[in-house]
Amino acid sequence: MGPCRIMGDTKSRGVCGATADLIVSRNLLDQISTGAAAHSDHGREVAETLLMAARGEAPQYGIADKDKLIAVAKEYGVDTSGPTEKVAAKGTIDMLKELGLMPRSIDREIVEAMHMVHMGVGADYRNILGQGVREALGDGWGGSMIGTEASDILFGTPTIRNSRVNLGVLKADQVNISLHGHNPVLSEMVVKAAALPEMKKRAEEAGAKGINLVGLCCTGNELLMRKGIPQAGNHLSQELVITTGALEAMIVDYQCIFPSLPNTAACYHTKVITTSPKAKIPGGYYLEVNPENAFDQAKKMVAMAVDNFKNRSPERVVIPNHPVDAVVGFSVEALRAALGGTLKPLLDLILEGKIRGAVGIVGCNNPKIKQDYGHITLAKELIRRNIIVVETGCAAIACAEAGLMKPEAAELAGKSLGNVCRSLGIPPVLHMGSCVDNTRILTLAAELANLAGVRMDQLPVGGAAPEWYSPKAVSIGSYFVGSGISVCLGVMPKISGSPNVIQMLTEDLNGAVKAKFWVEPDPKKAAAILFDHIETKRADLGL
Incomplete structure (x- = not known):
């Protein structure tokens, strides 16, 4: 027996009875598990360092952001003699509980997922894909978020600053x-x-x-x-x-x-x-x-x-002599501080239509695509349509090198977004951090949803990974979708052997978590898809 391979129409089942749907869904769950484990293991190491610093066992480390320490302690139910709020939007939490997709812990979901892909365990592709979403949510709202927040506590929460790239x-x-x-x-x-x-x-x-x-x-x-x-x-x-x-x-x-x-x-x-x-x-x-x-x-x-x-x-020695300036450091805390202590002004700009919506462009480079072309082209097309872009990881570096993270890039934005950027002195593409810091995008969306009194899936927002390659990106995309944020991929995942899996990820998921995946290799067409999606969300909100 094995390795499991899809042989075509003439052989619809393996010797054990596994169908193409099962093989494809198992492989996808395996990828999500790898990505979630990578992020969560990173988060564990930072958390262990924080614990050792607190015990005096790692004296070179200290607490750089005491306010963040208190805020995170409240999130985890530690008594700090004050009220606390959940990070995710309440409506989204209720929806995930009702669907049975609330992660129970970080490692448990990964272990259970790896158990499910063993021969003779998971045999229903829908159940396997559901575990993939739950496992990814444990990464986004758990492992990765621990990595982000513990790093902020140890090393400082990012603030807006100038730097150079390339x-x-x-x-x-x-x-x-x-x-x-x-x-x-x-x-x-x-x-x-x-x-x-x-x-x-x-x-x-x-x-x-x-x-x-x-x-x-x-x-x-x-x-x-x-x-x-x-x-x-x-x-x-x-x-x-x-x-x-x-x-x-x-x-x-x-x-x-x-x-x-x-x-x-x-x-x-x-x-x-x-x-x-x-x-x-x-x-x-x-x-x-x-x-x-x-x-x-x-x-x-x-x-x-x-x-x-x-x-x-x-x-x-040959060094290119033209580094590019960039404005970086847009953590949620930095955005809140820049807007007077609340994200309400940002929400108002979206409700008024001066900013049509927001898209998070994240993920890797992929040798299948000209380096950075997908990231840069998609970002330019979105800001031209008055959609503000937030970025992490390799996507963020790509757009910084293209000059899209300079305030002067407001000239490339649509009229209303450009005016907003000029009035605030910010670029139309905001650098929000590393790959684990996609949790900052989740937190930003959740806070906007709570301010608006809606679920995250009701916001005029979207996600994109134009050049992804890493299993971490599969997990990121899955926790975005599981949280209610639809995602456009520029590279086809390894699911083409199963029309049923494709149908579930690109259509049927929308009936459950109110979000789904698209696959569009052309970044200009991807921008059109995301723009139409955002305009539909605005119409649904009566905007």
């Missing part, structure tokens, strides 16, 4: 270190170590004018949002950073890291330093990091990079 942020006269991966527990310590006077002196003695830290992927997004550390690129740029010839070290933790990096680095002087027992890479230098030793290990890594500066070949 390969031009590398500096020919300094030691360049890129921080790549997803977990800020390591990267924050590297930032701290690089700022030590002894490290600066060491760099100068090596012939450099200083130490230049740059971000890649979501570790970079975390640092960009909180500290304004410049971002060198997104997923498909990770090898390009090495090929500039100016990178002394690439420090990685986990997720979205090419196994090819040490091979690419071997053509240059760059050292790839791996740090997680989950993510060892052959050819890399391994320095295991945990909360107790993170700062000491970070100092060793920075020293390795500085000492490697002498091995650089100046004649091979």
Whole structure:
């Protein structure tokens, strides 16, 4: 028996009786499980670091946002002598409870999902897909949200700030270190170590004018949002950073890291330093990091990079000299503060039609699509239609590099959205963080729904992942849809072998959670789909 494969019309069932519907739904649930586990394991590590910091077992970490700590404590039912509100919109919670889709815990849903895909357990594709939605909701409202909120408590809630992006942020006269991966527990310590006077002196003695830290992927997004550390690129740029010839070290933790990096680095002087027992890479230098030793290990890594500066070949250094300015740091708290302490002004702009709605563009790069084309084109088409765009992950980096996160990008927006952006001094595309920070988009939508007195699915909003590849993106899309936010995908998921699964995800789900998936590879057509969806939601609200 196995591996399970779809053989075509002549063979409608496997030897065990499995149909194409069952095989496809099992595979999809397996992908959601992988993505939910990746996000939730990230959240667990940050939460464990917070616990160790509270116990005094990780003294290099502290509490950077006490207000956020109290707010999160209330969310989890810890008595802080004050009233508390649930994060999700009440109507959405009631709907999920009625449908039996409320997640019971993070790990339980993942374990149960993996049990269901075992041969001889789950056999009804509808039941399997339902577990996928519930498991994804446990990621979005659980694991990922813990990752976001615990990181805010430890390292500070992002505030609006200026920075720069693209390969031009590398500096020919300094030691360049890129921080790549997803977990800020390591990267924050590297930032701290690089700022030590002894490290600066060491760099100068090596012939450099200083130490230049740059971000890649979501570790970079975390640092960009909180500290304004410049971002060198997104997923498909990770090898390009090495090929500039100016990178002394690439420090990685986990997720979205090419196994090819040490091979690419071997053509240059760059050292790839791996740090997680989950993510060892052959050819890399391994320095295991945990909360107790993170700062000491970070100092060793920075020293390795500085000492490697002498091995650089100046004649091979090619750095593009046009970094792009970007305004970043739009956490929900930062938005609320910018609007006078409440999101009501944003809701009013939507109700008045000055902003027609909002779309979250999220997710990865995919070699099947010209890098960043889907993200940038979709964002431009949406803002032209007076739809404000919020972004995370590689999508956010793409649009920042395209100049869409500068206030001047208001000129590319429709008349009413452009006027709003100019009056507030903000860009029409807002950077909301890393991939786990899609929870900020959930929180934003939930708060707007509560202010409006509606469920999240009734809001004029949508989601999109034009260039997704990662199982994490499958989980993200599923928890958006499960929360009532319809999502347009630019790459077809691995479901084409089952018309029934396609029907359930693109139509039937709408009858349950009031949201569904579309698949549209052309970002201009995707923009039209999302615009029509938003206008329909506005009409349903009488707007």
